[in-house]
Amino acid sequence: MHRSVRLHAATAVLMALLLPGCAGPSFSYRDYERKAAHTADEAASVVQTAILTVEAAEGRRAPGDYLNVLLTEAETTLGEVESTFESVQPPVPAADQLRAEVGDTLAEAGEVLAALRITVRRGHLAELPQLAEPLTGIHEELVAFAEEHR
Numbered sequence: 001m002h003r004s005v006r007l008h009a010a011t012a013v014l015m016a017l018l019l020p021g022c023a024g025p026s027f028s029y030r031d032y033e034r035k036a037a038h039t040a041d042e043a044a045s046v047v048q049t050a051i052l053t054v055e056a057a058e059g060r061r062a063p064g065d066y067l068n069v070l071l072t073e074a075e076t077t078l079g080e081v082e083s084t085f086e087s088v089q090p091p092v093p094a095a096d097q098l099r100a101e102v103g104d105t106l107a108e109a110g111e112v113l114a115a116l117r118i119t120v121r122r123g124h125l126a127e128l129p130q131l132a133e134p135l136t137g138i139h140e141e142l143v144a145f146a147e148e149h150r
Contacts, residue, residue, distance in 0.1 A: 026088050032095045036102050037149040039085040043102075044142035046078045047109055047135050050116060054132040057125050067120045067128075075113040082106040101145065109138045 026032035053070040056062040085106070090099050115131050 026091045033149045036098045037146045040142045040146040042081045047139045050074045054128045071117040
């Protein structure tokens with residue numbers, strides 16, 4: 001009986017962790033557009049975190065291990081945001097453009113975050129500012145998209 005209780009508790013915890021990552025269906029263009037805007041908002045926050053992390057790396061104001069954790073978490077979170085959005089099917093063909101626009105920007109951000117993470121792990125902190133340069137434009141794109149489609 002005690003083992004059964006633990007199994008049920010473990011199942012409940014697992015479900016609680018998995019459910020937030022599930023995106024509900026979209027039944028209209030407007031609903032999908034709002035989900036795309038919300039995705040852009042979340043991604044913009046992640047990108048801003050990466051920008052601030054790189055700023056902390058300049059002048060070695062933060063240790064490499066700390067930078068590694070922050071950039072790894074940013075990359076992971078962005079991947080989760082992207083996966084959640086991609087799981088929602090565009091309800092009408094007109095929404096395909098929204099999906100492509102957000103998806104392309106998220107993929108670009110993911111590439112930069114991966115490059116930053118790899119560079120930090122290799123200990124080449126001086127290279128971070130140059131690698132992070134595209135993030136400012138990506139952040140601006142995400143913010144503009146979110147504002148336009150709220």
